[in-house]
Amino acid sequence: MRRLFPSVIVLVLFLAACTESRPSGGSTPRPGTPTSTPGTTPSATPPATPSAGPEGCPNHPTPACTGVPPGTELRRLKPNYAGGTYRVTKDGTVLDGVHVSGDLLITAHDVVIKNSRIDGGVQDWYENKGYSFTITDSTVGPEKGCLTAPGIQTADFTAKRVHIRGHGDGFSVSGDNVRIEDSYVILCSNPGDHGDGIQTIGAGKGLVVHHTTFDQRYAKDVTSPIFLVDPGTVDVEVTSNLVMGGTYSMRLLHARGKQVMKDNSVVDKSWEYGPLVVDCAKVDFSGNKLVTIDDDYRITSVVSPLKCE
Template sequence: MPAGVSLESSPALKITKDGTVIDGKDIKGDIVVIADNVTIRNSRIQGGGWWAILQRKEARGLKVENSEIYGGGGEPLEFAILNYGGDITVRGNNIHSMMSAVQTSHGLIEKNYIHDPHEFPGSHVTLIASNEGSPIGLPLTIRNNTLLNPLEQNSCVSVYQDFGLNHDVLVENNLMAGGGYVMYGGKGKYGTPYNIKFINNVISRRYFPKGGYWGWLATWDERGKGNEFSGNVWEETGKSVAIP
């Protein structure tokens, strides 16, 4: 959020009009988006419960930019941004004090500072997660973010197969540290993931000697067509990060 921006207090919002722009708001409560091409920018959103910002399945084109999104109210925040809908852009935000920052199977996540997650009983702390490949054919790009997870679970970036085969994920030019593993690579029960790329990332040992508590990479599947793990280096030495 730009310095010097004056914010207007606002309660929770439900956005139903296409093209709505939320700008310069200080929102205590969640934002539920059920319209297309909504923009949230230059705002502060303090959420609790399941999400701070939700794009529902009937919506698409949400942009969240230059904002602060965080928990810390009367109840834990599970997801800062949760996407069940179409394309989404999450750019230039400060996201913290939540269990998970962004969960989506597609979209663009770039230039965010995601840090200081909170752990609660039964929590599952993953800063950015995709639980399956996009069912609507859109890729997921995660680039130029700073992702810092000092906790012993779960990751900075997770490509999972909780609900289906994962595919078409690009993770590049991020600084990442911490979690149980820094990265999960997509191997799972639904088959061989494909077009999963971890390229030119910087992995830090600032929290744990192996990058994450257990290591830097889990569930990587070299068999998948187009899968690539290359150009990743350790922050402290500049040496190459190998596939374990």
């Protein structure tokens, strides 16, 4: 049985929103795409580059310069809520160097999570009310297996140098003021999933996705690493990311206001149908390119500029 987060409605909306995203017809293998058994993480995780330290990743984010810093001693928090969940209820709570063995439910404002490991997901929407948090230098998701629910959701959060693993969806955004940067997302899938690296669901204003690696090559039941097609999305910036996999690797449609997609690198032939689906007339689109990479996510060549047409 699929394990649900405390706010079941978010996951239900997510699954419904993804249903129409895959083109009709059978799936064809993606050229050069590694294969894995559905429901598991990749059998061969790409090797990591040397850590870049607190200044950030040297090129594009990898497991070595995101997530819990090496040598960090973690203190295990006992679940205090239903289903093995740890719930935060006090505004301004700081979780530093903790290990949450299940989900982390945030029902307080201005919560800080850093240098921590959460084996389930992180969510700040509960009983029709949203909260706020920042998460840095932390690892989200199980070391083994695959959870269909998103790694981090829902609104009013900042994620920096976060490593998401073992989730069918990386980020799910259903509200305003979300910033994701310098992070690494390696995606998996379970049969029947429609996985995304990041997806917008419902109204949301001020989304920034910057300098983050989205790797969906190892997942089978997928939509897109970057899937931003909700008409409620207003003012979105997608810049300097490294993206690979999916049916289409990047999608930006139906948004309003400022729409920017610049300086992103899409791994050539890693997709199933094409590199992008973008409303070219409305999006400030420039500096994007098709690339090849090595096992450490370093760009080895630029194949060509990526044109929006």
